[in-house]
Amino acid sequence: MASLSEEVLLVVKKVRQRKQDGTLYLMAERIAWGPEGKDRFTVSHLYADIRCQKISPDGKAKIQLQLVLHTGESTTFHFSNESSALKDRDAAKELLQQLLPKFKKKANKELEEKNRMLQEDPVLFQLYKDLVVSQVISADEFWANRLGDINNTDPAPYNNKQEVGISGAFLADIRPQTDGCNGLRYNLTADIIESIFRTYPAVKQKYSENVPHNLTEKEFWTRFFQSHYFHRDRINTGTQDIFSECAKQDEKGLKSMVVQGVKNPLVDLLSLEDKTLDEGYGVSSGPPSTSNLNRSVKESSNAAIIKRFNHHSAMVLAAGSRKGLSHLSSVAIEYEDLQRKNRPKTVALNLKKSDRYAHGPVPLLSQHYTTSQDIINSVNHIRHEMVNYKPNLTQVLSSTAATSAIAALSPGGVLMVAGAQQAINQMVPTEVQGELKHLYAAAGELLRHFWSCFPVNTPFLEEKVMKMKSNLERFQMTKLSPFQEKIQRQYLSTNLTGHLEEMLQTAYSKFHIWQTRRMMRKT
Amino acid sequence: MASEDEINLLVIVVDVNPIWWGQQAQREPEFTLSKCLDAVMVMGNAHMAMTRTNKLAVIASHCQDSHFLYPSKSWRGGDSGAEDASSSGDGKYELLSIANNLIAEEIRNVMSKSEGNSTDTLLAGSLAKALCCILSIKTVYIGRDTKSRLLVIKAAEDCALQYMNFMNVIFAAQKQNILIDACVLDSDSGLLQQACDITGGLYLKIPQKLALAQYLLWVFLPDSEQRSQLVLPPPAHVDYRAACFCHRNLIEVGYVCSVCLSIFCNFSPICTTCETAFKIQLPQMVKPKKKKLKQST
Numbered sequence: 001m002a003s004l005s006e007e008v009l010l011v012v013k014k015v016r017q018r019k020q021d022g023t024l025y026l027m028a029e030r031i032a033w034g035p036e037g038k039d040r041f042t043v044s045h046l047y048a049d050i051r052c053q054k055i056s057p058d059g060k061a062k063i064q065l066q067l068v069l070h071t072g073e074s075t076t077f078h079f080s081n082e083s084s085a086l087k088d089r090d091a092a093k094e095l096l097q098q099l100l101p102k103f104k105k106k107a108n109k110e111l112e113e114k115n116r117m118l119q120e121d122p123v124l125f126q127l128y129k130d131l132v133v134s135q136v137i138s139a140d141e142f143w144a145n146r147l148g149d150i151n152n153t154d155p156a157p158y159n160n161k162q163e164v165g166i167s168g169a170f171l172a173d174i175r176p177q178t179d180g181c182n183g184l185r186y187n188l189t190a191d192i193i194e195s196i197f198r199t200y201p202a203v204k205q206k207y208s209e210n211v212p213h214n215l216t217e218k219e220f221w222t223r224f225f226q227s228h229y230f231h232r233d234r235i236n237t238g239t240q241d242i243f244s245e246c247a248k249q250d251e252k253g254l255k256s257m258v259v260q261g262v263k264n265p266l267v268d269l270l271s272l273e274d275k276t277l278d279e280g281y282g283v284s285s286g287p288p289s290t291s292n293l294n295r296s297v298k299e300s301s302n303a304a305i306i307k308r309f310n311h312h313s314a315m316v317l318a319a320g321s322r323k324g325l326s327h328l329s330s331v332a333i334e335y336e337d338l339q340r341k342n343r344p345k346t347v348a349l350n351l352k353k354s355d356r357y358a359h360g361p362v363p364l365l366s367q368h369y370t371t372s373q374d375i376i377n378s379v380n381h382i383r384h385e386m387v388n389y390k391p392n393l394t395q396v397l398s399s400t401a402a403t404s405a406i407a408a409l410s411p412g413g414v415l416m417v418a419g420a421q422q423a424i425n426q427m428v429p430t431e432v433q434g435e436l437k438h439l440y441a442a443a444g445e446l447l448r449h450f451w452s453c454f455p456v457n458t459p460f461l462e463e464k465v466m467k468m469k470s471n472l473e474r475f476q477m478t479k480l481s482p483f484q485e486k487i488q489r490q491y492l493s494t495n496l497t498g499h500l501e502e503m504l505q506t507a508y509s510k511f512h513i514w515q516t517r518r519m520m521r522k523t
Numbered sequence: 524m525a526s527e528d529e530i531n532l533l534v535i536v537v538d539v540n541p542i543w544w545g546q547q548a549q550r551e552p553e554f555t556l557s558k559c560l561d562a563v564m565v566m567g568n569a570h571m572a573m574t575r576t577n578k579l580a581v582i583a584s585h586c587q588d589s590h591f592l593y594p595s596k597s598w599r600g601g602d603s604g605a606e607d608a609s610s611s612g613d614g615k616y617e618l619l620s621i622a623n624n625l626i627a628e629e630i631r632n633v634m635s636k637s638e639g640n641s642t643d644t645l646l647a648g649s650l651a652k653a654l655c656c657i658l659s660i661k662t663v664y665i666g667r668d669t670k671s672r673l674l675v676i677k678a679a680e681d682c683a684l685q686y687m688n689f690m691n692v693i694f695a696a697q698k699q700n701i702l703i704d705a706c707v708l709d710s711d712s713g714l715l716q717q718a719c720d721i722t723g724g725l726y727l728k729i730p731q732k733l734a735l736a737q738y739l740l741w742v743f744l745p746d747s748e749q750r751s752q753l754v755l756p757p758p759a760h761v762d763y764r765a766a767c768f769c770h771r772n773l774i775e776v777g778y779v780c781s782v783c784l785s786i787f788c789n790f791s792p793i794c795t796t797c798e799t800a801f802k803i804q805l806p807q808m809v810k811p812k813k814k815k816l817k818q819s820t
Contacts, residue, residue, distance in 0.1 A: 351783055353796050360686025361713060361766035361773055370542065370642070378545025379637050382556060385548060386634035389557055391627050393568075396561045397736045405734035409741055414730060415756045 010095050012088045014081040017043060024077055026095055029103070031067070033077065043075055047103035053096050055089065063089050070111075114143065123441065130442040130479070141449065166316050170195040186225055198319040199312075202246040254311045427494065432487060436496055439479060443500055446472055450507050456514065469511045476504055531746060532660050532671040533570050534580040534653040537563055539630070540644045541586065541637065543679040543709075554732045556634075559708075562736035563676065564626060567593075568619045569744055580656050581626055583633050584649035586641045591652070592629040593622050644679050647688035650703075654695055672702040672724070674743050681712045693718045704743050708732055713762060720761045723747070727756055768796065 010026040015033065022035040022042075032044040049069050056064040063085045066076045077092075079085040118125045124146075132139045170192055197204040203224070211220050408414040450472060453465040484497050537560070544556045567579045581592040650673065657671040673696065696703055702724040705715040711728055719726035729738045742755055764773040767788040778787045783797035793800050 349783060349797065351797055356768045356785060356796060358684070358687045359766075359771065360681070360683045360689070361764065361771075370546075374546070375542050375642060378542045378549075380545070381548055382541040382545040383634055383637060385555060385557065386631055389560070389627055389631055389634075391561055391564055391623050392557075393561055393565060393623070396558070396565050397734065401731060401734035402737045405729075405731060405737035406741070408730060409738070409756065411754060415727070416754075 009099075010092060012079070012092055014079070014085075015088075016078040016080050017075065021080070024092065026092065026099075031096070045069065045075065047096075047099050050096075050100060050103075053093065053100070055093055065089055065092055117146065126438055127441050127445055130438055131445060166195045166198055166319055168313065168316050170199075171312070184225075186221070188221060199315045200246070200250075202249045206246065250311055254307065254314070257314055428496065432496075435483060439483060439497075439500065442479065443475065443503065446475055447503060447507060450511075454510070454514070465511065465514070469508070472504055472507055480504075528576065529668040529670060530576050530578060530660070530664050531570075531574065532578045532580065532657060532669060533567075534582065534656055534671065534673050535563055535567060536582045536584055536589075536646070536649045536653055536673065536675045537592075538644050538646065538676060538678040539583045539585055539633065540642075540679040541634065542642050543644075547678070547709075551732070554735075558733075559676070559678075559735060560626070560630060562739060564623050565736050566674075566739040566744065567622060567626075569740060571618060571622070572616065573744075578660065579622065580653070582649050582653055582656075583630060584644050584646050585633060586644060587636075587638060589645055589649035589652050590629065590633050591656075592626045592633075595625050595629050643682035643684070645685075646675070646677070646682070647685040647692055650675070650692045650696075651688070654692060654699070654701065657699070657701060670746065671699075672704065672746065674704045674706065674739075675715060675718075677705060677707045677712055677715060678709055680710050681714050686714065689714050689718070693721050697722050702747055706735075706739065706743060708735075716759065716761045717763070720758065725750075725755065726759060 007028045008025055009028065010024075012024040012026075015022055015024040017033050017035075020035050022033050022038075025032045025034070025041075029048075030044055030046045031050075032041040034041045034043075045067060049071075051068050051070045054066040054068065056062060056066075063079045064076055065079070066074050068074045079089045079092075081088055118128060128142065132142050197207070207220060211217055215223070409416065446468065450465065450468040453461045453468060456462050456465055480497060480500060487494075487496060539556060544559075548555045563581065567581060571577050571579050579593065583590045583592050653673050657669075657673075660671070661669050693703065696718075701722065703715075703718045703722045704724040705712070705719050705726045707715065707726070707728040716726050718724070725742060727738065727742055729735065745753060762773065764775055765777070765786050766772060767774050767777055768785045769787055769789075772788060774786070774788050778790050779785070780787070780794040780797060780799060780801075782799045783794060785794060785796040787794075790801075790803065792802070
């Protein structure tokens with residue numbers, strides 16, 4: 001029965017399940033149904049186990065709700081209250097719709113994680129197939145060491161999505177269309193709205209202030225496009241425009257950006273200034289005409305447009321880099337090696353007999369001793385011989401010498417003995433090698449579980465060690481022996497599985513020793 | 524298959540240690556330095572005859588210096604060469620006859636000098652010269668593929684003092700993808716075994732010196748690409764054990780000073796190379812309890 005601490009969210013009477021009348025209870029973490037008149041629940045499912053819910057179509061006579069579990073089972077509830085069946089069912093459905101997503105994530109996450117791991121690592125997948133699918137080991141044990149703590153791991157590493165940048169032309173892309181009767185239609189998509197908000201935070205602020213209290217969204221955007229803020233000639237005529245504030249803020253922002261300058265030390269913007277030789281080829285000493293009075297009206301409007309363009313570009317770039325890109329400046333102009341850093345003081349190596357390193361792995365005492373007389377004799381002899389040296393290339397080799405040399409070099413000869421043993425990987429075909437690799441991986445996994453149980457301190461470990469021993473025996477019976485028979489039937493009698501058997505035997509003997517010790521301790 | 528334009532350079536380093544060869548001539552008069560050089564010449568001719576783009580260099584490794592037998596500096600004038608060639612009269616490929624004559628002339632010069640007191644062959648130096656020769660060929664033919672290898676014909680024993688230089692040469696050759704092959708006449712050489720193992724060449728100690736030409740042509744004439752298609756003597760097991768610094772014994776398990784990395788076969792509390800003191804924890808000794816002496820009044 002439900003524990004007292006469980007909170008009951010909804011109770012629906014007259015719900016039939018498997019042709020039995022009863023009551024449906026929706027609790028905080030599970031859904032349960034008990035037959036009428038009885039005290040206990042016959043059906044109880046955790047929300048985490050439910051994959052989805054289905055309802056019968058509206059026109060049907062029977063009003064039903066079906067719960068499909070992750071395991072594939074399904075349970076159907078028939079709402080049989082004559083008056084309020086539809087209402088009941090909808091109420092239950094709504095509640096489930098709210099509750100299921102909360103629990104869904106946790107269960108799915110684990111499953112997703114497992115699937116992902118199996119897909120990414122083919123070795124792991126093969127191991128899973130060998131061990132779990134063939135029932136040598138249970139799935140829980142397999143995943144016990146591998147999953148770690150799912151709930152605590154940071155999902156951030158797997159969500160490496162890049163931020164989408166802002167197109168510089170987003171405002172220009174909103175091409176107005178004539179509406180027929182002297183009006184303009186602007187098409188705004190969610191992307192454009194987002195770009196505007198990211199680039200001009202002042203506009204975002206205005207939006208959050210005014211919508212939905214004062215203006216509807218449509219009105220806000222209409223005003224936006226109507227305002228002089230948006231249009232070319234931004235003459236701040238002090239109109240009652242909610243956007244005039246924005247214009248003033250922009251001016252301030254632009255000025256501060258200019259003052260800040262460019263932080264990149266590799267770019268020297270000031271050297272790009274126009275250095276014109278003024279009229280008179282630099283000879284005349286007239287004052288440069290940069291005062292504002294001389295500027296024509298046209299120039300000032302051009303200046304305004306250019307200022308707006310610069311500002312727009314600056315805001316777009318700033319929006320993109322607001323996500324915290326690191327500055328290049330410190331890394332680009334400094335070479336670590338060339339700087340004198342305060343390194344910790346080290347002690348110099350002081351070698352007394354450094355010529356020891358130069359001596360090769362040859363014993364100090366040479367094997368041959370030659371007297372100086374010998375040396376002189378030999379040198380004279382050779383000099384004498386070579387004084388009249390003339391190559392005699394027709395008498396270099398006698399046929400007997402040649403044939404004995406060839407015999408020595410042919411397979412089976414004196415010099416070729418080591419090569420007679422073929423490498424084992426050339427004799428065994430690749431499928432057999434592959435199977436052997438899988439066997440090794442599976443055996444390794446099982447042995448790892450087995451050996452990690454020692455020393456056996458807790459009853460859990462005792463159980464585990466006995467289970468692992470039976471697993472090992474089962475593995476040997478189902479996998480290893482058939483493989484051995486197969487290779488014996490088909491191929492040379494090379495002992496490919498000797499080492500595997502040795503490892504298993506070591507495990508068995510260790511288990512045996514442990515068991516006898518345990519018996520002795522008990523008696 | 525090697526392309527037509529690929530230059531294949533073979534550098535043969537012949538150990539002409541006069542003491543060893545003089546003793547050898549007294550031990551076994553059928554096989555002397557002359558015979559050895561004849562075999563080398565046959566090998567060189569065969570190599571040059573295989574393709575037009577094959578090139579040859581021969582270095583004699585003596586106790587005092589290393590000398591290029593071919594190509595030699597004296598081969599400048601085409602005239603003198605032509606005369607010699609035509610005088611041989613047997614219709615031999617000119618390049619081969621010139622080469623043979625040059626080698627013979629140079630070796631006569633080399634062996635006629637005998638100064639100095641050293642008895643060890645300067646093998647490391649000759650190998651270094653060979654590597655330089657290979658590099659110079661590479662720079663001369665910079666546009667074309669060049670493949671080079673080194674063949675060492677060794678007679679006398681290893682000299683332990685050349686160990687460092689030898690290892691440097693070996694690693695330089697490995698970096699440049701130059702094979703080092705070794706044909707050993709007398710006693711096994713650990714350094715050359717290592718050289719062949721590291722660079723991927725062949726090491727062979729020949730049982731019969733008289734058949735040297737046959738061994739050279741069978742085993743060392745094919746280049747590395749062709750060797751994969753042939754059945755050749757398998758590589759021998761190389762002894763890479765280190766030698767302890769105190770006795771120069773080859774050891775498998777030893778003690779290494781953590782400061783100067785010198786290797787010893789026995790533990791000693793002070794490293795003799797860098798004079799660092801080491802402590803080993805001895806098992807704790809239980810001090811016997813001292814009985815309190817009663818003060819006598």
